[in-house]
Structures are given as structure tokens and as C-alpha cells.
Amino acid sequence: TQLLEQSPQFLSIQEGENLTVYCNSSSVFSSLQWYRQEPGEGPVLLVTVVTGGEVKKLKRLTFQFGDARKDSSLHITAAQPGDTGLYLCAGATGPGSARQLTFGSGTQLTVLP
Amino acid sequence: DAEITQSPRHKITETGRQVTLACHQTWNHNNMFWYRQDLGHGLRLIHYSYGVHDTNKGEVSDGYSVSRSNTEDLPLTLESAASSQTSVYFCASSDSGVNNEQFFGPGTRLTVL
Numbered sequence: 001t002q003l004l005e006q007s008p009q010f011l012s013i014q015e016g017e018n019l020t021v022y023c024n025s026s027s028v029f030s031s032l033q034w035y036r037q038e039p040g041e042g043p044v045l046l047v048t049v050v051t052g053g054e055v056k057k058l059k060r061l062t063f064q065f066g067d068a069r070k071d072s073s074l075h076i077t078a079a080q081p082g083d084t085g086l087y088l089c090a091g092a093t094g095p096g097s098a099r100q101l102t103f104g105s106g107t108q109l110t111v112l113p
Numbered sequence: 114d115a116e117i118t119q120s121p122r123h124k125i126t127e128t129g130r131q132v133t134l135a136c137h138q139t140w141n142h143n144n145m146f147w148y149r150q151d152l153g154h155g156l157r158l159i160h161y162s163y164g165v166h167d168t169n170k171g172e173v174s175d176g177y178s179v180s181r182s183n184t185e186d187l188p189l190t191l192e193s194a195a196s197s198q199t200s201v202y203f204c205a206s207s208d209s210g211v212n213n214e215q216f217f218g219p220g221t222r223l224t225v226l
Contacts, residue, residue, distance in 0.1 A: 009153075033214075042203050042217025043156070088155060100171070101215060103148075103156040 003027070004091055006104035013079055014112050021074045021087055021107045029091035030099060032065055032072045037086040037106075079111045115140040119204050119218040127226050132191040134221050136204030144207045145187040146215065147171075147179060149200040156203065162187055163209075194225045 004025045013019055023032070031050045035043035047056050049065035049072060056063045060083075062075040072089055086108050090101040117138040126132050138145065143164045148156040158171030160179040168179050176198060178190045191198055201222050205215040 004155075006155075040219070042205070042219055044217070045214040048214070090156075100146075100158060100161065101156075102158075105153055105155040 004089055004102055004104035006087075006089060006107050008107060009105065010108050010110075012110040012112065015080055016078050019076050019079055019109070021076075021089075021109070023072045023074075023089035023104050025070050025091060027091070027093075028069050029093060029102075030069075031092045032069070033090045033092065033101065034063055034072070034074055035088045035090060037088060043086075043088055076109075079109075081111045081113050084109055084111050117204060117206055117216050117218040119202075119221050121221060122219065123222045125224045125226065126194050128194060128196060130194050132194050132223065134189045134191075134202055134204075134223070136187050136189065136218060137185055138204075138206040138216070138218075139185065140206055140208070140216060141184060142206035142216075143184070143209045144215075145181070146205040146207075147177070147187065147189045148203045148205065149173065149198075150203060150220075151200050159189065159202075160187075191223075194223075196225050199223060199225045 007022050033048045034046045036046055037043040047063045052067045052069045054065045060077045064073050086106045088106045089104040092099045094100050120135045146161045147159040150156050157173045159177050162168050162181040201220050203220045204218040207213045207215045
């Protein structure tokens with residue numbers, strides 16, 4: 001079983017602060033996705049990174065895929081209360097279109113006004 | 114608009130009873146997945162299907178079964194519910210392309226007493 005470890009598990013910060021969430025594994029993934037989940041809802045995709053070393057930006061969110069495609073990070077600049085939620089990383093394995101996702105345990109982010 | 118729905122949203126049952134959770138998607142996606150979400154474990158894959166009449170076991174498939182008789186539906190059956198199966202269950206679907214996003218339903222909260 002391929003494991004994805006996320007850290008920290010919980011994070012509570014003040015509005016305007018910066019933060020980084022980490023997603024680590026000993027396994028290589030074909031691609032890695034980040035999802036955000038709000039209470040009572042299913043996860044929603046934020047980004048997919050495919051190439052080792054790839055960096056993608058989504059407004060104040062910056063996602064990076066490690067060079068060896070075993071780890072990833074999510075950095076949020078100037079966090080806002082609307083960023084509050086559960087952030088999940090998910091690594092894709094399997095051939096071609098028959099890929100499955102292995103999810104990390106999640107980081108619960110709370111941004112206080 | 115295309116969507117993925119789950120029913121019921123909440124279910125309370127007793128140990129030993131058979132329970133079926135419904136999942137219906139109108140995306141016309143070939144791939145469908147069932148996950149359970151528990152605190153500290155993220156999302157764990159139960160069963161998945163890559164098309165009609167195709168089903169595969171995931172990481173935590175014991176005690177669960179699925180069938181795929183059409184593109185739109187993938188019902189999840191708990192043959193004899195156990196207290197350890199108390200969880201939130203999410204259904205997801207995705208297109209067959211590489212790195213495609215998984216679209217999640219709103220979840221079913223199941224309590225087994």
C-alpha cells in the first residue's frame with residue numbers, strides 16, 4: 001500500500017499569515033492532485049501537478065511537485081478566512097486512464113479573522 | 114448541469130443488516146469510485162469500476178460489494194453492517210483521460226449501531 005503523509009494535521013493561523021502544507025511519500029506517483037473539502041461536502045480539485053519540479057499557482061496558492069515525484073507542497077500567501085477547510089493531497093498510480101488515487105490524511109486549516 | 118448524487122445523505126442501521134448506498138452520476142463518466150472517510154485516515158478506496166460490468170477491489174473492500182449495470186450508477190452494498198463500518202462514504206466519478214479530475218458526491222453519513 002502506498003502511503004501519503006500530510007503535515008501538519010491541524011493548522012490554525014491568523015488572517016494575513018502565510019502557511020505551507022506538506023505531502024510526503026516514499027513512492028513515486030504519476031501525478032499528484034490537491035483537493036479542498038468543506039464540511040458536509042465532497043472534495044473539490046484545486047490542481048494537478050504532473051512533472052517533477054513543476055510549480056503551479058492559483059491566485060494566492062502555490063503548488064509544487066518534488067523533483068522525484070514523491071512529495072508535494074501547498075503554500076498559501078496572506079491566508080483569508082475563506083481558505084478554511086480540509087486540504088487533501090492525492091497521488092495517482094496505475095497505468096494510463098486506469099489510475100487510482102491514494103489520499104493523504106488531510107490538513108485541517110482554520111484561518112481566524 | 115451534470116452532477117453526481119448520493120442517497121441517502123444520512124443512514125442509521127443496526128449491526129448485521131444489509132445496507133445499500135446509491136450513487137448516480139450524469140457526467141457520462143466511465144470511471145466510478147467509492148471511498149470511506151474517517152478521522153485521521155483521509156479517504157480510503159473501497160471499490161472502483163472502469164465501465165459497465167467492471168468492478169475492482171480497493172484498499173478496504175472487505176464487507177462491501179458493488180455492481181455496475183449501467184454507466185450512471187454504482188451502488189455500494191454492506192452485506193452485514195458492522196460498527197466498524199460507521200463512516201462517511203463518498204462516491205466519485207472521472208473521465209477516462211489521464212490525470213482527469215475526480216468529481217465527488219456530497220457523501221453519505223452511515224451509523225451502524
